Amino acid sequence: MNRFARTAKSAVLGAVLAATATTAWAADPIRIGEINSYTGLPAFTIPYRNGWELAVEEVNAKGGLLGGRKLEVVSRDDSGKPEDAVRIASELVNSEKVVALAGTFFSHIGLAVSDFAARNKTLFIAAEPLTDAVTWEKGNRYTFRLRPSTYMQAAMLVEEAAKLPAKRWVTVAPNYEYGQSAVASFKALLKAKRPDVEFVSEQWPAQGKIDAGSTVQALNAANPDAIFNVTFGPDLSKFVREGTTRGLFDNRAVVSLLTGEPEYLDPLKGEAPEGWIVTGYPQEQVDTPEHKAFRDAYMKRFNDYPRLGSIVGYSTFQALAAAIEKAGSTDTEKLVDAMKGLNITSPLGPVTFRAIDHQATMGAYVGKVALKGGKGVMVDWRYADGAKYLPADDEVAKRRPKE
Template identity: 60%
Template sequence: MNKTFAGVALAGTMMLQTLGATAAAEGVIKIGELNSYKSQPAFLGPYRNGMELAVEQINQAGGIHGKQLELIIKDDNSNPGDAVRAAEELISREKVDVLTGTFLSNIGLAITDFAKHKKVFFLASEPLTDKIVWADGNRYTFRLRNSTYMQVAMLVPDAVKLNKKRWAIVYPNYEYGQSAVATFKTLMKQAQPDIEFVAEQATPLGKVDAGAVVQALSDAKPDAVFNVLFASDLARLVRAGNQRQFFSPALPVVSMLTGEPEYLDPLGEETPEGWIVTGYPWYAIDTPEHNAFLKAYQDKYNEHPRLGTIIGYSTIVSIAAGIEKAGSTDTEAMIKAFRGLDVVTPFGPITYRTQDQQSTQGAYVGVLAKQDGKGIMTHIRYVDGKEVQPTDEQVSQWRPAAANQ
């Protein structure tokens, strides 16, 4: 299946011919999905829409080996313990065939460990921490979205070009933020040995005291800022920074995730122009894969997609491709099928690497601007995930040998 299936899933035509002939089989394939829907609705509402669109397209085309896909979704309450209990219920009570999902990195790590001990296939769709595929990686866990290392590596060349010595850093104080900052420091020091980190603000997730943070950053008199905050924390930071005239054209800011519509759209007129960001400029991507996806999504939901939509859609397309290639949902067959699996997504082709079970999905990098009172990304470029990976030697040092057996 791999590229052939995913490509036609996006187009919504040839798949009828490819898979419809096998529709004689009975039953369903249950996909168990758990996520932080209550606490992260801006991302996960569109994410769920993306999943449901992909399921609908696949089922209308005859399913996988004639079996329909069924999504069974549970909220993890943004709590690792609750997430493990939800995963256990999906496996034992709902009898799902595979597990997927999670948004927060600490939740993703908890389910990664659960998958290892329960010997169940798990596709981590969204959590960004590097540990999922490296330090805490295991043979049962694959990851779709580009990691913190990959996203930071996409931004570092632009950060280095700024030629600024004194940097301030602000980030959410949990696994995702800590991982991103550690990678930024490492890669920047390698590229610019004389760099100094003059201020570091680690804030509680969802509870940033933006005024105090901006004051602390301002007091350090940095030449540039690296921001890792997102969602409501980002909005508060931007508002406080604008009110105190801290964010100005004279102060470059490099920022993860800020160009994603989930977080950029709410900023509106407050959008800080000139920030260098990763994101999803859905309005400026002109490729066959994305155009087909965009039309299908807008026809169904009458709204524009968000980055979460891409992740949700690509998650289901990936699982379907893996099951088609494996010939079943047997865990060992799925592991074998996913290693080296090629899938065509709205962002183009990706591969699940054999060395760390991380996909090569990339991201868009650009510069923030305002147009008609809304934030947009300009000067965009797509960075393929395979171009921002560490060396195989580094991966072998970071990832337990048993994880690839």
């Protein structure tokens, strides 16, 4: 074989090896670590998992990311314990070699994983935790949050609460970060709009362990004009049942966080509290093109209607995929930079992850509860764009540590 032939053969072999290497690289999946309280609150987290599974399937069906790499999710249950969530996060990053973390439900768990992300320089999208601290007081370069915070949803409800003639208010909320944050935001925002109101009693039942009888009795004893409720899940059901039986809600306005979400409203069935002002998700009534496409795809895939958790799971992984494509890389620092100002079109409409505090502008539906066909539904609702319920940049700068 002459030198020309050998050179040509080497060139061909080199091209084949390069092509093979490129194909192998393209086939290498992009791994995402996902953590949530699946056993702790399945009513929300199972639909949430369905949502992100649908998003991942859609991304992969379209050819994946970065030239053909498929998304692969390594999912773990944190058992509702911050220490377990941090241990799992470490395993996912160090052993499973995930490029980012996503998920968590409870606020104190979200804060624990956020702290891990900051210390280990790992991108974390907090899907569900609502405490303001995630993006403000304890915010960091590596953490972003999808859902509207307690401040944002409290601000949405305060718009309606301020119109009520009520002056004497009581509050009931689970005694952990989420409940504390929600009550603090609601009180401050309502007092700013209505200096004449006063808060005459607060009840702080342990999450998942409400003594509904004594809680209702204490609230009744305060003789309020209106109630701000932050309980959810099984605690909400117990509170509604006991409050109805004991007449707590008779001739009193109730403003309630999350109660209009199908996860919490549907289990109440015919006991749904009519007239409550709530944030929620009237999934069967939203007819925008983006929501209809999502709802149709979800129902076809799971033979079930979506819950709010489904929207959250789907949109979280929409955002991750969009950030990876925008960054053109799975490098952490490039992903973090890509998340700042990232725009996606979620099933609820356009969402932007703000650069100033990493809070997404996803909104919520605000309306009232009514009974129709023996079950609770939202009526007189509107979509409240999250971007309109955030404080001015200078206020955010005061509350958020500098990176």
